[in-house]
Amino acid sequence: MEIIADPITVNCRKVLAGLKLIGADYSLTKVDYFAGEQKGADVVALNPNAAIPVLRDGDLVLWESNAILQYAADKAGNASAYPTDLATRADVNRWLLWECGSWFQTCYVHLVENCVKPLLGAETDQSVLDGEAANFHKLAGIMDARLGGSAYLCGDRPTIADVAVAAPMHLHAWAKLPLENHANVTRWMTEGIETAPWWKATHVGEGFTVSEAA
Ligand SMILES: N[C@@H](CCC(=O)N[C@@H](CS)C(=O)NCC(=O)O)C(=O)O
Structure with a gap:
């Protein structure tokens, strides 16, 4: 491939x-x-x-x-990575669609305002971030509730749903994603995702630097 x-x-x-x-x-x-x-x-x-x-x-x-x-x-x-039993597969598919339809966009607002714009010499528009806050916290709260009951989104092992949902958060510190009140999301991201070899091997740093061959 x-x-x-x-x-x-x-x-x-x-x-x-x-x-x-x-x-x-x-x-x-x-x-x-x-x-x-x-x-x-x-x-x-x-x-x-x-x-x-x-x-x-x-x-x-x-x-x-x-x-x-x-x-x-x-x-x-x-x-x-992509379970075949009907219910779990439907659950994985649901999170893949949720990521593409909702989660990506709210994270992307933060990536553009806090990372891309400053990098290109433009100013962060705080009103855009403020306008997105309620939507971000609503969506992060949905994830947080799910992750209160399991280590990963669809059970006790990472699936492609976890990879998809983590990806828009990949520069969360630089993007200043407001995760403080979403303890389960923070635990999942820092302990479940960021320690994983498949995540570390594709590291992207502040300034959009790639330190290892992907
Ligand atoms: N929903 C598509 C989105 C693809 C997409 O928009 N990719 C970005 C990079 S992450 C891109 O190439 N955008 C075109 C551009 O900004 O010129 C996917 O998940 O593959």
Whole structure:
């Protein structure tokens, strides 16, 4: 499998960390996100959204990071990362959709305001962050309640749901995600996710630095 990606972005890191959790073999074709290479003809020919990541596996070209994780886990037959019993699989799918439909966006507001804008010399707009606060805490509270009952989102082992939901939080300190009142989320992120080899191997630091080969 070939992954076309820039390891610094949320959805690319998600896929790279997820493939490591799954134990899938892949080769990485790097695209420079900040140089806008995802808008270039080569990527657009594969993904008309002009976005990364993209997976290529034989004749299959697949975009949407969570669909890539589902495919890769099924191809590898990894039923720990993507359980096959109907109820747990539905639960994993639910969190994948929740991440893509709700959680990503609220985390992204913080990433843009507190990381991307300062990096590019623009000013953080506090009114945007204030306007997002209620939504962020509502969503973080939903996660916190779930994580009050289990070590990971869908049980006692990490699944691709954990990777997907953690990815938008990957620079949470720099992005100043307000996690103080979400103790279970903080415990899950710092003890369950950030200590995991598949997460550490895809490390992205402040300033969008990549310290290890992804
Ligand atoms: N829902 C898509 C989102 C893909 C996406 O928007 N990727 C970003 C990088 S994380 C991108 O390439 N955006 C295009 C751009 O900013 O030019 C996924 O999960 O793969």
